[in-house]
Amino acid sequence: MKQMLPVPSEVVQQVAEYFGLLSEPMRLRLLHLLREEEKCVQELVEATHTSQANVSKHLKVMWQAGILSRRSEGTCAYYRVEDHMIFELCNQVCDRLATRLEQQARSFRVLNER
Structure with missing residues (x-):
């Protein structure tokens, strides 16, 4: 049987952080809304019936993790799934x-x- 090498703690931490992104129900709702096409923040606010600050907070976390991409058009910020x-x-x-x-x-x- 092949002996498995230990996984470096940095890798374990990164995997835990990635799974942690999905531990928030609002993020799952936002991902579902963005599944087919990009949407502006205001569309996501209306669809989730929550505040712009709350939606923006979760979008920022997923954007920083590389799951979403972001573009600006006028005063609107548009997000789409990148990963x-x-x-x-x-x-x-x-x-x-x-x-x-x-x-x-x-x-x-x-x-x-x-």
Whole structure:
């Protein structure tokens, strides 16, 4: 069996930070809204029913991480997804959660039939 080399702590920290980006529900909502096309901050504020400061805070974090890109046009800032791999990761997590829920539902039905 091949022996695995230890992962440097800096790499572990970077991976944890990347996953941490997805631990905030508002960021997931914003990513979903940006999945198909870029949107200006005001569109995102209206779609999320939250403050511009809150939306901007989360967009800035994802922009700094390289997940989003940003461009200005007049007084509007537009964001779009730059790292589409983020959706593959989200899809895998959602698929796994769906499988777990189905298993739990089957177990619940079996218990109710007894």
